[in-house]
Amino acid sequence: MNQWKNFSKGxxxxxxxxxxxxxMCPTLGVTSSAIxxxxxxxxxxxVLVMSNIVVALVKDFIPEKVRIPSFIxxxxxFVTVVxxxxxxxxxxxxxALGLFIPLIVVNCLVLGRAxxxxxxxxxxxxxxxxxxxxxxxxxxxxxLGAVRELFxxxxxxxxxxxxxxxxxxxxxLAPGAFIALGYLTAFINKVRKA
Amino acid sequence: xxxxIIIISAIFVNxxxxxxxxxxxxxxxxxxxxxxxxxxxxxxxFVMVIATIxxxxxxxxxxxxxxxxxxxxxxxxxxxxxxxxxVEIVLKKVSPPLYQALGVFLPLITTNCAILGVAxxxxxxxxxxxxxxxxxxxxxxxFGLALITFAGIREQLDLVNVPKGMQGxxxxxxxxxxxxxxxxxxxxxV
Numbered sequence: 001m002n003q004w005k006n007f008s009k010g011x012x013x014x015x016x017x018x019x020x021x022x023x024m025c026p027t028l029g030v031t032s033s034a035i036x037x038x039x040x041x042x043x044x045x046x047v048l049v050m051s052n053i054v055v056a057l058v059k060d061f062i063p064e065k066v067r068i069p070s071f072i073x074x075x076x077x078f079v080t081v082v083x084x085x086x087x088x089x090x091x092x093x094x095x096a097l098g099l100f101i102p103l104i105v106v107n108c109l110v111l112g113r114a115x116x117x118x119x120x121x122x123x124x125x126x127x128x129x130x131x132x133x134x135x136x137x138x139x140x141x142x143x144l145g146a147v148r149e150l151f152x153x154x155x156x157x158x159x160x161x162x163x164x165x166x167x168x169x170x171x172x173l174a175p176g177a178f179i180a181l182g183y184l185t186a187f188i189n190k191v192r193k194a
Numbered sequence: 195x196x197x198x199i200i201i202i203s204a205i206f207v208n209x210x211x212x213x214x215x216x217x218x219x220x221x222x223x224x225x226x227x228x229x230x231x232x233x234x235x236x237x238x239x240f241v242m243v244i245a246t247i248x249x250x251x252x253x254x255x256x257x258x259x260x261x262x263x264x265x266x267x268x269x270x271x272x273x274x275x276x277x278x279x280x281v282e283i284v285l286k287k288v289s290p291p292l293y294q295a296l297g298v299f300l301p302l303i304t305t306n307c308a309i310l311g312v313a314x315x316x317x318x319x320x321x322x323x324x325x326x327x328x329x330x331x332x333x334x335x336x337f338g339l340a341l342i343t344f345a346g347i348r349e350q351l352d353l354v355n356v357p358k359g360m361q362g363x364x365x366x367x368x369x370x371x372x373x374x375x376x377x378x379x380x381x382x383x384v
Contacts (some may be wrong), residue, residue: 182367
């Protein structure tokens with residue numbers, strides 16, 4: 001398989017957020033700022049790549065019937081690793097992401113790639129697939145976070161572009177997440193088809 | 195009084211879907227018709243309450259007792275996955291009509307982050323057993339309220355002429371945003 005195609009499909013053609021609508025909970029929940037979105041995206045990427053590697057390695061030893069629970073245990077182990085490392089070295093980000101870090105376990109994107117891709121393909125392709133999908137997911141989260149941060153408080157990555165008093169608070173709050181993602185999805189679909 | 199506050203807060207103010215962003219996948223996925231929305235709500239309520247009780251005991255008597263709370267994520271998700279299977283088998287045997295009604299939704303529930311989310315929230319807020327049951331039940335009611343309202347709106351949405359670029363997911367997300375805005379009216383209630 002063409003590895004470049006395999007890698008790049010996660011960004012536009014099969015973007016997990018805008019096209020496949022997977023992993024919506026963290027997408028909406030943590031993107032009140034661009035940096036939170038990026039942090040969540042990279043944490044998910046790590047879990048995705050590692051679980052893809054392990055699943056691709058052990059796929060021949062797992063009986064068909066218990067494969068889903070086995071995949072969940074593999075994913076949960078890496079999530080625990082991320083949780084502990086983040087708590088130790090990035091406590092501020094850990095606080096901001098909160099509940100959504102343990103919830104990476106039930107992110108349908110991670111289980112979906114393990115089941116649909118890594119359990120059927122070679123180690124190399126699985127790593128590339130995990131990287132592409134994970135970075136595509138990170139890109140989507142960062143974009144959404146940047147849009148919400150910009151409209152909500154006039155900043156991007158904490159850099160002030162205009163006065164905070166012009167910001168629309170609604171974009172930082174819950175409804176803004178849905179609305180911003182709705183319009184962003186429409187926009188990306190338009191660009192994708194053009 | 196504390197119980198009352200937990201109920202109002204979980205259903206309206208901190209609605210699990212519209213303000214906590216948990217369970218978005220079923221919220222967007224099975225909300226095309228009111229009837230499927232009701233079925234999903236039933237299945238979620240059932241599993242959520244049982245899962246919260248079971249994980250409460252696991253946290254209390256196994257994880258904390260042996261000082262292995264770092265295994266929380268792994269043990270909780272395994273318990274929930276096993277529980278969903280168990281509920282499915284028991285329901286099939288004990289109550290075929292109920293199984294008929296909820297059956298198709300049960301496998302989807304393992305990856306519903308609302309279940310794991312509520313279990314973890316219960317533990318991190320130090321609820322006792324009664325509070326945990328009340329909290330999980332009212333969270334499920336909140337999930338149902340959001341899901342069924344949204345399904346009702348989407349049924350109406352089928353009849354209108356949506357601009358081409360906004361069809362499908364984008365318009366659903368914008369509608370969900372407006373619904374979330376309506377729920378923000380409850381803020382400050384408790």
